[in-house]
Amino acid sequence: MSTTHSVSKTSIAALIIVIIVIAASAAYVTQIQPTTITLTSTAERTVTQTITTTVGAGSTVTQTVPQTITQTVTRTATITQTETTTQPPVTTTTPTAPGKPGGTFIIGVEKDEPSLDPLFTQAGVAADTVQNAIYETLVVYDFAMKKIVPRLAESYEQIDDVTYIFKIRKGVSFHDGTPLNANAVKKSFDRILTTQSPRQSQLDMVKEVEVVDDYTVKFILKYPTPNFLPNLTWGTGVVSPTAVEKYGKDYGTAAAVGTGPFKFVEWVKGDHILLERNNAYWGTKPYLDKVLIRIIPEASVRALELERGGIHAAQLSPSDATRLKGSKTVNVQVGPAPRVIMLSINMNASTQETKALLDKRVRQAISYAVDRQALVNSVEEGYAIIGVGIVSPAIGAFWNPSLQVYPPTANIAKAKELLAQAGYPNGFETTLLNFFPWGLPVATVLQAQLDKVGIKLKINNMEFGAGATVMLVDRKYDIALHDWAGTGSPTPYGVMGAFYDPTQVGAWQWNLQNVQDPIMAFLVNEMAIQTDLAAQKGLSDAAQRRAIDEAWGVFLYYPNRIHAVTTAVQGYNLHPHPWYGFVLAMDALNVNVWLQQ
Numbered sequence: 001m002s003t004t005h006s007v008s009k010t011s012i013a014a015l016i017i018v019i020i021v022i023a024a025s026a027a028y029v030t031q032i033q034p035t036t037i038t039l040t041s042t043a044e045r046t047v048t049q050t051i052t053t054t055v056g057a058g059s060t061v062t063q064t065v066p067q068t069i070t071q072t073v074t075r076t077a078t079i080t081q082t083e084t085t086t087q088p089p090v091t092t093t094t095p096t097a098p099g100k101p102g103g104t105f106i107i108g109v110e111k112d113e114p115s116l117d118p119l120f121t122q123a124g125v126a127a128d129t130v131q132n133a134i135y136e137t138l139v140v141y142d143f144a145m146k147k148i149v150p151r152l153a154e155s156y157e158q159i160d161d162v163t164y165i166f167k168i169r170k171g172v173s174f175h176d177g178t179p180l181n182a183n184a185v186k187k188s189f190d191r192i193l194t195t196q197s198p199r200q201s202q203l204d205m206v207k208e209v210e211v212v213d214d215y216t217v218k219f220i221l222k223y224p225t226p227n228f229l230p231n232l233t234w235g236t237g238v239v240s241p242t243a244v245e246k247y248g249k250d251y252g253t254a255a256a257v258g259t260g261p262f263k264f265v266e267w268v269k270g271d272h273i274l275l276e277r278n279n280a281y282w283g284t285k286p287y288l289d290k291v292l293i294r295i296i297p298e299a300s301v302r303a304l305e306l307e308r309g310g311i312h313a314a315q316l317s318p319s320d321a322t323r324l325k326g327s328k329t330v331n332v333q334v335g336p337a338p339r340v341i342m343l344s345i346n347m348n349a350s351t352q353e354t355k356a357l358l359d360k361r362v363r364q365a366i367s368y369a370v371d372r373q374a375l376v377n378s379v380e381e382g383y384a385i386i387g388v389g390i391v392s393p394a395i396g397a398f399w400n401p402s403l404q405v406y407p408p409t410a411n412i413a414k415a416k417e418l419l420a421q422a423g424y425p426n427g428f429e430t431t432l433l434n435f436f437p438w439g440l441p442v443a444t445v446l447q448a449q450l451d452k453v454g455i456k457l458k459i460n461n462m463e464f465g466a467g468a469t470v471m472l473v474d475r476k477y478d479i480a481l482h483d484w485a486g487t488g489s490p491t492p493y494g495v496m497g498a499f500y501d502p503t504q505v506g507a508w509q510w511n512l513q514n515v516q517d518p519i520m521a522f523l524v525n526e527m528a529i530q531t532d533l534a535a536q537k538g539l540s541d542a543a544q545r546r547a548i549d550e551a552w553g554v555f556l557y558y559p560n561r562i563h564a565v566t567t568a569v570q571g572y573n574l575h576p577h578p579w580y581g582f583v584l585a586m587d588a589l590n591v592n593v594w595l596q597q
Helices: 009-025 125-134 184-192 198-202 241-250 301-308 318-324 361-370 372-378 412-422 439-452 464-474 492-500 519-528 533-550
Strands: 035-047 049-055 059-064 068-081 105-107 140-141 148-149 153-160 163-168 206-213 216-221 262-268 270-277 288-297 313-315 330-334 338-347 382-386 427-433 455-461 478-485 553-559 562-566
Touching: 049 361, 059 184, 105 125, 125 262, 125 288, 148 153, 153 533, 163 184, 184 198, 184 206, 184 216, 184 241, 216 455, 288 318, 301 313, 301 318, 301 562, 318 330, 318 562, 338 361, 361 412, 361 439, 372 439, 372 553, 382 492, 427 439, 439 478, 455 492, 519 533
Parallel strands: 105 288, 105 313, 427 455, 427 478
Antiparallel strands: 035 068, 049 059, 140 148, 153 163, 163 216, 206 216, 262 270, 270 288, 313 562, 330 562, 338 478, 338 553, 382 553
16 A cells, blocks of 8 residues: 655654654553464555644644655564464355245345445445345454454465465356356456445555466555455455446446345335345355345334334344343344444535634534533433544454543533633534434434533534535535444554545545544554554554544444344344344355244
């Protein structure tokens, strides 16, 4: 990855301080017990950019750094991996208790999707479920989120610090009859690497993909990184090259063709997505005949449909989970808290309309004014953990609650003091963008909380696809409410670095707050190439301290995932990965859900 990275002459001392902070905090590691191999590597990243610095209320200074700085990192590193480098072929197995074939599995979800193309899919229950049903990734996380196991790949091997070899399964065909081989895999990944999309930034560490033979592909990385294999486990399902060529720009809306256990049948936008069993599937055939995903925006309606048997599964709201946890007809499963609900503040002065937000004291005042505990109690009914930073408690090795700065129950006096210092003693007006069905209750509570310090919050409530375009493509907003669970890689760069990477500011890229900060850029660069777990922890803590202090956003809380299925559903377990949706059939994880009819 060629990553731009800002360094001004005035920030060199700050970077030295950051290095000291990293060294001091690098020793703290918990939970993850990875396999290690020792490698020596050199990574080169070219850096250049313009820096805009806030110097007071509404005032900024722009510096253009005329030179290009090349950062060469040479180190002997310990490569920390979540899995051994060579995986044996997966033997197809049948679930311990054989199920009964037949039936249509009906899932109620809160929102539709803009596309079923893996390139442009945004996180959501419908999208995530479809991704794992229609498409297959080369590798996948196990239920413990500790091992990465082969899926469409039969095995993989890490040759050196930047080279990986994948053996592709033989005898596999796409739903349109196109054979799966190394060329098809290469075309699918080349499409990711050359198309501007969220997946492109997810795999920006990949230099090239080579065909070794008919069923072997080689991935060559730009630099050593712990994020490559984890980033392959979601959103990178291999697509049919024939279908992509046939449908062109309509691929993902008119068709969705993979190798998975279910095939795409139809998509009526705003109403439902229908899948059917792939009878030519290479592995164990699904028990289910069909999967029907119904769009039911209201959480209470989904819960009622679940109770009366109109649907078999749904992601529940906390209030409905509380009500149904003792039900005799519904089983409630509470999972970990892998994502953060947060506010992002647009730091690009040219695309936002509330200049007060460019003052650090104003942003800190907002963080002090928010009562996170009240949000957890009123909106999530206790099914959440109070927000600290961008790393969630589910990322055990890097979760650090001691980083908390802003009080759980707000500090109104401190917020008013900071607003007065910034020249806004009577507050100001601004607009909050929300494009999530779950977001309106959160936005309404925040509106009342910020009103206590004089900040008048207007809520701009948009449909998901339109709102996502405003934030990720147009990037024209003041404050936005959204969630974040990282790129699928449970590492500092996967969770935090990708979010703050200063190069990710184009359409469909991350860095949602449009931050251009030299210290954070330095930390992000190190996260991308650092392979030692202890050093990663130090980088994680240092970067979170920077983000919390600068208050480019407000970390509200980490909600638990709550799935519920009727008692007719057999063999279902909630996968802890935040972007796996409802996993209904997957040989690699020995999953094959069925209905007791």
